[in-house]
Amino acid sequence: MKLTFLIFISLLAITSFSQKNDVEILAEKGNGTIIFIGKNNSNTTQEVTLKLEKLKGLTGYSKPITRKVPAQGRLTFVRLRSKSGKYSYSSSYVYKPAPTAIEKAAIAAALKKNTLKNIGDIDKGIVIFNKTGCTRCSYTTSYLTDNNIDFKVINVDIKTHKENNALMWQTLRENGVLSTNILTPIILVDGKLVNSQGDIKEFVKTLD
Structure with missing residues (x-):
């Protein structure tokens, strides 16, 4: 499954890119940072690839990131930094079962x-x-x-x-x-x- 989003954000608390799919990508914001976290809602390990594009005001990302997120678990994908506190990006992710x-x-x-x-x-x-x-x-x-x-x-x-x-x-x-x-x-x-x-x-x- 491929999910694509265009996000325009100033600093907020937590953003989720999906509505209770087997896999969600959460964006947690802090003081000048945004952390992308994969959340697995299923009982099977999922291989997830996160892709970010059209980044403005963010640094720390270079290419798509693939991680295996354990069943009912969470895993950090990447931490980005924002100098001004205002930024935008386009994001998408795909996932497939990768059972242990x-x-x-x-x-x-x-x-x-x-x-x-x-x-x-x-x-x-x-x-x-x-x-x-x-x-x-x-x-x-x-x-x-x-x-x-x-x-x-x-x-x-x-x-x-x-x-x-x-x-x-x-x-x-x-x-x-x-x-x-x-x-x-x-x-x-x-x-x-x-x-x-x-x-x-x-x-x-x-x-x-």
Whole structure:
């Protein structure tokens, strides 16, 4: 996800660039300084890259900064100085999950726990056709887990779960999807196919 902002500031207390995303960038102001801090609201380590442009009245930044912000943690990215107390800048940041080994194990355990045991229950609740190694799938299941939203997963890895993979394609065809160029996860809500092909980080919020 990429978030972009144009900020014009005189010295204030604290500014946040976002509204309760998985990752926020906070700007904390002091006596002639501004400190940019990454805040991770998720239960998974996030790799965050902060980019500042069009700096006026600020010194201390030279190039985009990438940091891994721990789950539910905060991390300082850069401290800038202002001589006059008045300054402006354009900012943007992108982030992606970067789970630690322990977090990966926890994610795997959660997926195992939520695996759909009976295909006959596919019409009940949220069901996710999940593919190993799929970043969008990992984000979706992590979001649902973090927010205590019940769901079940069906592994559709073609090498190990051919029948499940065939079921996914059958489900798509039955719902009028003829294209073979689709993005996982494919998601059903009470048996109905929902459109999860766009921005997955925005889409999962509709599952609350």
